[in-house]
Amino acid sequence: MKIRTMKYFAGQGFRGIWRNRLMSLASIGTIASCLMIVGIFYCIAVNVDYMLETLEETTGITVFYTEETEEISEEKIQALEDQLNRIDHIEKIIYISPEEALNKEKEEWGEYGSLLEGLENDNPLPPSFELTLDDIRYQKEVISQLNQINGIEIRYLEEETKILIGFNNMIRIVSLVLIVILGFIGVMLMDNTIRLTVYIRKNEINIMKYIGATDWFIRWPFIIEGIIIGVIGSILPLIVIWFSYNFITELIYERNTFIQKILVFRTTGEIFNLLTPISLVIGIGIGVIGSAISIRRYLKV
Amino acid sequence: MIQLHNITKIYPNNVTALKNISLSIEKGEFVFIIGSSGSGKSTLLKLLLKEIEPTQGEIIINDKNITHLKKKEIPFLRRKLGVVFQDFRLLPNKTVYENVAFAMQIVEATPKEIRRNVPMVLSMVGLAKKARCYPNQLSGGEQQRTALARAIINNPPILICDEPTGNLDPVTSWEIMKLLKDINDRGTTVIIATHEKDIVDKMKKRVIEIKNGTLIRDLSKGGYSDED
Incomplete structure (x- = not known):
């Protein structure tokens, strides 16, 4: 693939997003809200785990x-x-x-x-x-x-330990179930959105095929569009979570110095070390897989 | 340039669209394919474009047997065939310039070549001043000129037109026909499917008539019907 062709694909990807801004916004919103919830639950789960670890050491x-x-x-x-x-x-x-x-x-x-x-x-x-x-x-x-x-x-401490374990398991199960459900909804919404985008461009794909475009030439701009949407959709919740996490932990530490011994939080850095790659992989994954699946249906001209 | 040997096409619903058609079109010819709707002329064009495969027979384009082509090879065949449709099929969100440049980007032409060739072709079809317009800002004739410019920008040896004047008024139709003749004069083989009697009669070019899937007439310098 020639560099100018890659530039063309990237340019087309961005143009596709801009010219279909409403649909793109919907896709970004879907991925962002999905990852926002994943992020929130990740923060809660990690911190509950961390608090339990700290408590385990004292019991x-x-x-x-x-x-x-x-x-x-x-x-x-x-x-x-x-x-x-x-x-x-x-x-x-x-x-x-x-x-x-x-x-x-x-x-x-x-x-x-x-x-x-x-x-x-x-x-x-x-x-x-x-x-x-x-x-x-x-x-x-x-x-x-x-x-x-x-x-x-x-x-x-038998009773206390039982409660701790129960709470720990509950948090894990609830967050896992929610992430699975929300991930599923996210993928379905994304598939719908991309399907609609591809449907809008069905004529375009058809024309491209008549002019002699190869399948990959048709696919790439859509895939790049999916990547861009995925990246934006994962960065947005990361920024929101970054600021709110800092704000909330500081607030709790400032106001309630006496519960500091129980309410210990992971630092923002520790959270984002893992949350950033997780979000990017999920976001880009949903974007690319969504585009690829939807395009496939319309490449059979 | 194009040879069909005993082509038969039966669709999956058992409709026989073409029956044992054989014909040969030489380089630089200007050919009308006529026939009423449902006669099989669209099927013929679709076979040339590899949209569908023949049930029987062989198709040879440019000395290459394209009867059974791998899916991967189809785009490269289509680059040798410029196509123009009745409904223009322009990309609505690209300008006239971009629509034409697009056909060059697909064959990975250099930006320099694109900047040089696109204005040349646009002035040839008389659209130099409309380069920045979007298709919905153009008249039907202008849209078809854009489609023509796009079809010939990569200098395909063959230009296939499916009812190119079907959506146009008579005056505009003639302008398009003149353009097609100009293109033919430059050495491109032009194949036009139409049922516009007036145009066929006046052009005095080769006419191939298909009726109910059979080739019933093949005349050089013919008219639309036998009486002429």
Whole structure:
């Protein structure tokens, strides 16, 4: 293909969009709104995942011996750690000595911490292990394995974990279902729009064939038109999401400093690292496939 | 230049459009193909343009057997055949200049060639001043001239016209016929399907008449009907 022919195709692609501005606008709008929703749900899903990850790290399992603290030997602690090491899905094992446990309690009691003074010599708190899982969904499995170890007590947040997992799964399912439905609607609308565009140009294609245009010569301008529409249709929601994301996260951080510990957000950069290519691929994909399918019907002159 | 050997065309609905037609058209000829609607003359043109395939027989254009052509090769055959239709078939969203230049872009002519040849052809058909007009700003005659300019811009050896004056008034029709004669004088083989008696009678050119799918008359310097 000669360069001037490519220039011609590109020029025709842009002209096609301009001369069919209403249809092009409809196509861009369809892709843009589809990708806008994909983008919004992507932002929500990524951040919910991120928040859950952060929460997962703080909702661990605590394991300790039920015997009197004095009777627990170093070897016993070491043996328990070895046993814990053998269980799958445990990511981190932190040993907390009675002294550390007491200090932690004091911290949590805050201004009443002084009430715990004097317990150092008669520490009622046992040595314990805090376990963090690689994925909170395996909690049940790990707990059942821990239950087989004798003489220990297991403390964990069962109800809270259940709610977290449920919420996590719900968000994933809802967003996936919505993206599939909206993607389907998007493709259908796009197909309709392009079909209409091609229908408007049916005569043009017919004439081109009589003049001796090859099929690819006829196809290219439409495909380039699809690419341009796809690119514009994916960039528009990206710009909107960029600004609103910055605005909303800043707003939440500013107004509600106290929930910052729970409401942690991915940075705009982190979001767009993946959202940009996803949007472009989906947008251009819908544009090109839509054009190609619709053109095929009318090339059988 | 064009040879048809025993061409028969039966459409899928079992209508026989052409029955055992054989004819030969030499280089530089000016030929009228006449016959009433449904006689089969459109089918004949469609066969030449490879819009349809013959049921039987052979078609040879420019010493090349085109009876069975691969789909990919059809565009290249059509570049050797300029085509003009009754309904002009111009691209409505392109100017006169762009419509003509378009036929050159398809054969990947250089911009220099396009800038040189398009104004030349437009002045030849008398449309130099209308180059920037869109088809809907032109009269019927002007639209057909544009179509003619487009058909001959790449110097095809053969020009096929399907009822080129069908939508035009008599005066305009004659202007178009004169143009076609000019084109023929430059060496292009011209084939015109028509049922305009006046024009055929006055032009005194070769006439091929088709009736019910059979070739019933082939006369050089003939008229529209036998009485002439």
